[in-house]
Amino acid sequence: MMPVDRSFLLRADEGAGPRVGMLLVHGLGGTPVEMKSLARSLRDAGTTVLACQLAGHCGTADDLRATRWEDWHASVEDGLARLEAECDIVVVGGLSMGGLLAARLAWAHPARVAGLVMLAPTLWYDGWSIPWYSFLLKLLIDTPVGQRFEFAERPPYGVKDERIRRLVLAAMQRGDSGNAGLLATPSQVIRQMWSLAALVKRILPAIRQPALLVHARQDDIAGLSNTLHLQRHLGGRVDVLVLEDSYHLVTVDRQRGLVSRRVAGFLEGLRDEAARPQPALVA
Structure with a gap:
């Protein structure tokens, strides 16, 4: 049975000026539901939003294991x-690994993608909740032990707000992957993420669209070092928002309202730039 499609489209009322659309990409093993609060806020601010579902997601671990990063990227291409x-x-x-897919899309289609937003971008796992021995997975990935390994979610599950954390954990424990994602990610899927991250690191200087990076200082999954690397190596203008009261899932945690407002402001700036008259060319 194929996973239920949790993608959703929220259309904004048409106003004056160019119509702006935002494609939102969830994280590895995640679900479009984690983008819903942000999507609603952006729609209310005048942006049409599509939150796409990545191939293999919102189902079982076997569904996800059967895909490669290229399949996830094809889902993003379709969304565009x-x-x-x-x-x-x-x-x-995009959120977390979804931010890498967003960056790859911006690189592949510079004339079609006007801007890039990376929320808790994850090139590597170095947050404070990651076990010190996690580096061993790269050494063991091709062994029988490594093939059977699953990267289990650990407290605090990317969420600082205790009430929201309890809701997320309860849904994961029920096996409700369509609403809360998987409780554990197979090692083969982590390997696909590593391949995608390696590619994105190589192409960063060629990504020249304006970018907004949002990262929590206390991110439990991917440390602030990820955003600092992106800030140094992206090829265009980069704005950064560092959150002081959030963990990894910045779209659902305590400062989700601040995240929404900052993203909406970024989009408004791009809309204003597009609406500004261009100087006439002198023959």
Whole structure:
């Protein structure tokens, strides 16, 4: 049985100026539901939003294990084409590993993607909750032990807000992957993420669209070093927001409202730039 499609499209009321669309990409083993609060806020601020579901996600671990990062990227490509039919300007943004897919899409389509938003971007796992021995997985990945290994979610599950954390954990423990993602990620899937991250690190200087990076100082999964690396190596203008009261899942945690406002402001700036008259060329 194929996973239920949790993708959703929220259309904004048409106003003056260019129609702006935002493609949102969830994280590895995650679900579009983790983007819902942000999507609603952006829609209310005048942006049409499509939150796409990545191939193999919102189902079982075997569903996810059967995919490669190229399959996830194909889902993002489909989302871009769908949103282009609705909007004049498209910006792509992603959470965690979804931010890497967003960056890869911006690199592949510089004329079609006007801006990039990376939320808790994850090039490597170095947050404070990651076990010190996690580096051994790279050494053991091709052994029978490594093939059977699963990267289990650990407290605090990316969420600082205790009430929200309890809700997320309860859904994961029920096996409700469509709403809360998987409780454990197979090692083969982690390996695909490593391959994607290695590619994205190589192409960063060629990504020249304006970018907004949002990262929690206390991120439990991916340390602030990830955003500092991106800030240094992306090829275009980069704005950074560092959150002081959040963990990894910045779209659902305590400062989700601040995240929404900052992303909305970033989109408004791109809309204003697109609406500004261009100087005439002198023959």
